[in-house]
Amino acid sequence: MNFPIDEIRKDFPILSRPVNGRPLVYFDNGATAQTPRQVVEAMDRVYYEYNSNIHRGIHTLSNLSTEAFEAAREKVRDFINAAESRQIIFTRGTTEAINLVAHSFGAAFMQPGDALVVSEMEHHSNIVPWQLLAERMQLELKVLPVLDNGELDLAALPALLDERTRLLAITHISNVLGTINPVKDIVELAHSKGVKVLIDGAQAIHHTRVDVAALDCDFYVFSGHKMYGPTGTGVLYGKAELLEAMPPWQGGGEMIQQVRFSGSTYNELPYKFEAGTPDYVGVVGLGAAVDYLQQLGMVAIGAYEKELFAYAVERLEGLGDLIFYGTAAQRGSLLSFLPEGIHPFDAGTLLDKMGIAVRTGHHCAQPLMDRFGIPGTVRASFGLYNTKSEVDALAEGLLKVRQLFA
Amino acid sequence: MTIEEREKEIVEEFSMLSDWMDRYSLLIELGNDLTDFEEEHRSNQNLIEGCQSKVWLYAWEKDGLIYFMADSDAIIVKGIVALLIRVLNGRTPDEILEAPLAFVDAIGLKEHLSPTRSNGLVAMIKQMRMYALAYKTKLAR
Structure with missing residues (x-):
């Protein structure tokens, strides 16, 4: 080999x-993977050679910085085989990506009385944002049990995906048990019942080839620091039509089109969900981590x-x-x-x-x-x-x- | 024996053990020997929950002196708990409030008293001093 x-x-x-x-x-x-020289050096180069805020200035450094940031988005798109780079939203990590979906998907697609499903093997980050949403919107949070051997009790899943259920949030690989869930089959079943699926890929993205097009999942989220990239970076992949329909989560610079006190209009994808100056240095490092993994x-x-x-x-x-x-x-x-x-x-x-x-x-x-x-x-x-x-x-x-x- | 003398005694006992394995072996032994916790006091009220391990602590006062009884689900934590009780048991509230507890550092176990270890020990010491303060207020009345 x-x-x-x-x-x-x-x-x-x-x-x-x-x-x-x-x-x-x-x-x-x-918990966190170590960082190769190639990633640290890529971030060093930003600071030493072309550090500047992105999407803001017309000057040379700002353009270089913006190009590097958007090149990283393209690398991530290619890495997970997403159709378009606007489907790649940069976040601070998996947790923030899940919170974003919980907020904005909930606001766009859920009504009081609707239901959500998570599994018993989820990380708190894939439980608590949904609990908060359920409390806020009076939703029911249902739980898919785990069997003694650490596999999901998939026989119990069809009954949980009833007509009130809007979303299933499930981990790709368990952070405690190492179970690799059959996410492709789960997505297929959920979709046959009209239920959208978010996959928590924090423990999977660096171990296995993730192909979001083949999985057909609605959302896939992961962190930079577990895939040999820098901490404080993460990714939300989403289907374009869902992301389009979802309202912004956080407000600020970058995510707006026009701001008037009479009301503001929002930027297009992916910027709509990237309020404020992003961790553009970290994102360049994340891009270098993708290069590193792709090279091996x-x-x-x-x-x-x-x-x-x-x-x-x-x-x-x-x-x-x-x-x-x-x-x-x-x-x-x-x-x-x-x-x-x-x-x-x-x-x-x-x-x-x-x-x-x-x-x-x-x-x-x-x-x-x-x-x-x-x-x-x-x-x-x-x-x-x-x-x-x-x-x-x-x-x-x-x-x-x-x-x-x- | 004063608190300082008791702390010195512990430091001497550990200083004879140069290898970390021997020191932890002794801690495990001390933890295993701490068996006097009375089950009736194993309540949520007496539970100090760390992220990694649990400590149960019960205190009482007799003739102006404070006594402790404690337990933990982790043996190494329990060994350190045993040392703390050995130093602080049967002391006046003021002695407990002013005890430097420098011996923990001196025997190379300082890392276990770092708030980041989240083993319940830091909270336990705080709770021991809280008991001392509460009894001090009570005794002053």
Whole structure:
């Protein structure tokens, strides 16, 4: 397989730093991924060579900055195979993108008494904006359950998509269980019932090839910092006719056409939803992250990560005393588990002492923790630069944790 | 033994352990040995919820001195809780309010008292001092 892992690791300087006197093993990619030089350098170039506000000035620097910003939009469009670049709205992250849809889709398409559906495995970011909307507009928020193995209870879905239901908001890959949901089938079913679908792609966009045209989803949202881009950037993809019909969310500069005290008219897509000066430097960095992923190739990344994941499953299952959460047939990118009789906080604290960064706790998915009756898990989430020897280090670290508790 | 003497005693115990594994081993042992929490006090009122772990804290006053009883679902947190109780138990409200608690830093566990660890320990110390303040006000009447 042509995946130059040693060269790739050199692109991420942070991976060679020690932590607590040990080589860093970074397995918290589900929370944030590290940033390659190419992304940081692209942002450096903005600041050092052509920093200027976008879409504002007629001067040279402003034009260069605007061109770089819009080039990033085009890169993202191509990356997810959207039809038009105006369907790509830049946000501060997945959370803001969901809040935008909750506000504007709700205002355009929902009436009191309507219903929304989310699943039991959602991140709080894909629950709370809908709860707020439901409270504001007197909607019903319905929940699609999760089965014991961490798969969605899809048999329960048709009944939830009744004539009152307007939108289904669902994650592509679970941030706790690693379950890869059959989103294409789910979209097809929802559409057959006249229900629109938002897919939370925060945990998927950097692991698998996402094709919004093939998925036919109505909205797809993701964050820059989980796909090796800078923090504070995110993307909302939406179908043009829906975005056109939705009112603006935030008001300010850029999103207007004309402002009079008698009333204002709004700019066209995508600017209608990009009020104020956007993080244009970050967006250029996001564009560089897309370039980085495209250069390695999502197929190659997927194949490398699949092999690494299979090795991690084999290695950690081999320890014999871990309880795994999420054993779906289709899963990947992360493992969530509890060492028997040991609190996740204790395990995570001791692993940190060994230079191993994992996430512990409820992973912003408390309803899912309640579903499994646990306070939290230890989560090892993998990225394109992780290696089998790092998985070995985790396995050995977990053995040491066990020894300390013996 | 004064609070300072007690803190010094703990620092000496930990200073004999140079390896982090030995220090955490001792903390786990201290956590496991803290078993006197009475179940009747395991109420939501006495619960200090951190993002990562939970602490239950109960306090009472006898002859002008404050006593604590505490528990946690995480053993490392419980070990640190045991140390805090060892230092602050049976003290006057003023002693508790003025205790520097510098030993936590001295034994290399400062990271656990950072607000970003969200393990409930920072809130627990605050709550211990709140109890001291409340009893001080009560005793002054």
